[in-house]
Amino acid sequence: MPVMITIKEIAERAGVSATTVSNVLHGNTSHTSEETTEKVKKIIKDQNYVPNMGAMILAHSFSKIIGVILQYTTRGAEKTFMDPFEGELLSALEEEIRKNGYYTMLYVATSVSEVIALAATWKIDGLIIIGLQPDECGLLRSSTSQPMVFIDCYFNNDGNEYYNVGLADREGSRAMTDYLISVGHKKIAFLADSSSPRGVDKERLEGVRTAFEENKLEFTGKNFISISRDGNKRHRILDSLAANRTDYTALFFSSDYYAFDALTYFAEKNIHVPEDYSLAGFDDNVFSRTAHPKISTVHQDVSEKGIRAV
Structure with missing residues (x-):
């Protein structure tokens, strides 16, 4: 199995420091010349370099991961994703999240406590919550400070601030x-x-x-x-x-x-x-x-x- 090139090796080929390569990978190029930035990007592309997500998450206060949470439903032998509504919605979410330079973590929760645990244990930059009931939305909103947007949810008048995308x-x-x-x-x-x-x-x-x-x-x-x-x-x-x-x-x-x-x-x-x-x-x-x-x-x-x- 071929071994992936390292940041240190990219730096040596480009004649720059490993810090410069890291800055280019993360889009922090304000102090790097255009010529150097393009040289580093070309080596990254030519060598099919893929950043280690685990290392990136550990090294930064952000993860570039958006958690998309659905409420688990079952219709006997018919499962959650058999309804094309979920398929179309998830497809649009994933595409838009990717366009904005983030990654999608999809989780189908059987209870709101699972969502709270997910928000607490994973370094997630934000949550998109689909189809929870009013009491569940209130409990989730009160239990985590994670930025979150709800889809197709209704809320109790509980003093919490909610952002929801829904219909009339x-x-x-x-x-x-x-x-x-x-x-x-x-x-x-x-x-x-x-x-x-x-x-x-x-x-x-x-x-x-x-x-x-x-x-x-x-x-x-x-x-x-x-x-x-x-x-x-x-x-x-x-x-x-x-x-x-x-x-x-x-x-x-x-x-x-x-x-x-x-x-x-x-x-x-x-x-x-x-x-x-x-x-x-x-x-x-x-x-x-x-x-x-x-x-x-x-x-x-x-x-x-x-x-x-x-």
Whole structure:
């Protein structure tokens, strides 16, 4: 295996000190001539030199590492990254972090205590937190002084200062519900994967409720259906909807992931969309764009979220 050239050897080839090479590697070239800087950079490039990250972290007060933290979710056999929302968001985050000269550390946390431990034990320059619940955000914010930006989070009025990149979720679901009502639907159900929605799903549920009230329709418990993250359990709920098609004419899912899942499952059960049910989702991701027949959806620019967070 070839041995990588050292900083000392680069310095000898360039005829400069090791300190000068180190300064060039770290962009501190204000006291180095352009000619010397370019000479050192050429040797570094020609020799495919890669700085030792461990040594860099030890030698400086910064690490150039941004921790990207997701809340772990499982849908039975379906794991966190199977939803294209996460894939598009992470891709945008990684690209933007790299453009700014930093590195991405991705961590999928099962609890907020894991995130707190990560912030305490790793020399991370900042955190980007995706999809935590209000109480968890408050605990994290109070437990570490690390710079952090949240994505798609809602917060308690707890005196902490938060930076969040998100949507007007309530307005988006209100607009979708208004649309469904405008095309003749009065029997609409909103479906989300919790019996007591919090955060994003709570806001989307409230948007549906607001649209009902504004259109002089009564919103009752029947207009909300709790579905499961587990595919088998979720499909049993869809089975009951397939067997009894008199209660609803439109099903508005909290995400395109669930709307597309319902579309494909209904097709297997010979339930026709939109003749038997109209389906709507939220995200405008690859699922809704490739679905046939089409799913109505609320658009969001997921990549822009990632760019703005960085």
